[in-house]
Amino acid sequence: MDTPRVRFAPSPTGYLHIGGARTALFNWLWARRNGGTFVLRIEDTDRERSTQAAVDAIFDGMRWLGLDWDEGPEVGGPHGPYFQTERLGIYAEQAEKLIREGKAYACYCTRETLDAQRKQAEAEKRQFRYPGTCRNLPYDPSRPHVIRFRVPETGSTTFVDLVKGPIETPHEVLQDEVILRGDGVPLYNFGAVVDDVTMRINLVARGDDHVNNTARQILMYEALGYPVPKFAHLPMILGADKARLSKRHGATSVTAYRDMGFLPEAVVNYLVRLGWSHGDQELFTREELVRYFDFKDVGATAGVFNPEKMAWVNHEWLKKLSDEELARRALPYFLAAGLPAADDAKLRHVCAVARERARTFGEYVQQFRYFYAPIQLDPKAKAKFLTADTKPILEAVRAGLAALETLETEAIEKLFHSEAEQRGLGLGKIAQPVRVALTGGTASPGMYDVVQILGKEETLRRLDDAIRLVG
RNA sequence: GGCCCGUUAGUCUAGCGGUUAGGACAUCGGCCUCUCACGCCGAGAGCAUGGGUUCAAGUCCCGUACGGGUCACCA
Structure with missing residues (x-):
């Protein structure tokens, strides 16, 4: 097998989500296990929602978790730039090539007519598909247009997912989708494919909300004349009500867990165990994870995020630390709470007694504030x-x-x-x-x-x- | 609604044709004990459902139900 080149490609529209972090983690583990390369790419083509603050938050979250990238923003690499908005020329070039070969074409339909058609289809209770209005029109770059990818009308595309097995998609369910917007910015499926191609990604591991994108992406790889990578679709993380994990289930950003006083090694440990297993083992060091991780041991079923169990894992990790280490790492949390702790013998003693009694540094501060502040008499x-x-x-x-x-x-x-x-x-x-x-x-x-x-x-x-x- | 994916206790999971269905979190009980916790011991709780295939099915196939995903000039 080729040395893996894998990637994590978040869009910077918010903090680093627990689910995204797990996707990044699985990719990172696979790269580290196999001496491969872990690429970080920022998919910031949605200019409405992308922010610099989000980019920073993602870097911050990944660094805290210890997920270092070999190629990407700030570290560079031979296949950059690593922000999609800096790669517009590449997409244009690839789109041109597809147009020349008749594999893509310009579409001059306005949003208005498309919207009207969509509404019409809805009224008639039909499934809307782009009717192919511009499929065979000559290319006229002077008219406002988007670029659409020409999808075969018959046949089907099959791929073998590393976690879900074979998945077949009949081409009838696909349509000639837009790959380049009027302003030249690529849409997700095209941008991701072009980047994965040019960055030489040979295994794409991502959330399974992308399974339905895979067939059309494979068609694009083929149209572009490049080898198709392997795919691994990771099951979603759910909330307690089995709905996709979101803010209303509680904290979903990794930095929120940092702020609550979780250890990164515990968050990593918990996250990797949500969807992956290695026999009956629950606690893993980073080295063990790198040694054992394999996509073949990733389960196909979505998992419910359980903060209670993550707290247990965190407690186990906390208990392993020496008093000195515990104090050193707990100190910032006491300080952040406005308690006059210091890295001294007292703090070490506090931590020594807190060790068996509290599962997170947040709980340390909450339960033992009376060591640093006046008592609150019950x-x-x-x-x-x-x-x-x-x-x-x-x-x-x-x-x-x-x-x-x-x-x-x-x-x-x-x-x-x-x-x-x-x-x-x-x-x-x-x-x-x-x-x-x-x-x-x-x-x-x-x-x-x-x-x-x-x-x-x-x-x-x-x-x-x-x-x-x-x- | 179409298409795709999934379904082992409340939750995370092991299982990969023959097991008393294993582990973990949580829950409950007991021991320890200056309280709480830790630790130790123990308990309850599971193969969604209906058909096949097979000597034998949690494991293979099909249907049903339920859950999730996806159907954009978002990613």
Whole structure:
């Protein structure tokens, strides 16, 4: 087999979507696995909707995921330029060639007449197809026109999709579609084919919303006289209601997941497992993915995006990191939330206790903000644990801690145990009131850790606050 | 509506003619325990449906239903 040359060709009309990211990922994996080339091309021919901000967002998202491209914008390459709007000359040239060979022709129909015909067909409940009005008219470049591709009227085109198997399309369902607009800008099917041809792409892996484009594209490859690449159509990603994943299902941009505190390795791991599998294995390092990935293991069925499972995957990845690494990567999220964290021993300790308890850095910040900000006292916790009955306990613990030279775990533990024993109570009876005093709620890491993280001064202050509150 | 693709538990999936249908997320129960979590143990839950083919079908073929995609001078 040829060394693969694959590509990801997003149109810059928005952020990098989860689905697009997965398409890019599968292409990238295939290239990396086979020592091939991964090309990035920007399909910005829809000038109405394409924006520079979107281009930047796509680069940003891909870099965050670690999907580096071998050829494309910013890195260059021998088959550039890599923005379609900079390739207009190439499309014109290829279209001219097709016209000369009678494989394409100029169509002078106006939008108005076409629209009228379409409406007419609709009224008669007919399927509208371009009637071929201009099929055999002489070429007159001086008249306003678009270029249409001449599709054979009979026969069919078949290709073997790498994930779906053989797919046959009868030519009757196709029509002479526009390949070049009046202003010389190519339409999707033509632009993509010309670019894939000139960029020497030999495997096209894309969303399966493109299966119906494939036959007409193959016809164009043949008309242009170029070899037809292999195709792999990847199943769609759905929302919980089985409709195509969209904003109304929640966050769909990869950067949104970054901002929520997901690790790129976890997002990659989750995304690749949505539609691809390798036996029973759930967690994969990037190296393993590169080693194992194959289109033959991509399933043919659309999958529902499940944020819960992605959070689980993220948690698994978080748990693998050292305290140092965890702190380093969590820091920006605390800072972004306005919490005065620093890359220090305290943060490392916070991360060490957060590790088993929170699945994303967003959850870290949300659950453990009391380590960096005043507590928010839960009224129910207060009513239950900050009472006249528990006041003596708080006072005793306060006094005990105040008397400690250093906050060694053993010393704190001894204090709590002796308070429990002296009162003939379980440890929980001591720990819960203290927990509420120090964290504001009834669920938190172990008390010894909490005390150590807060430090003696802050711990005593919070206990004093609680004691005062009880009155 | 035409055409195309798909259908294993709530979800992601393994399976590739003979399995007690396996794993994971989620859910529920138990153990551990200063709370929460982690961890460990356990449970419930699945081959859309009807016909074929075959000694034998989740696996092959056809129909039906359901879901998705696509029918532009969008990509």
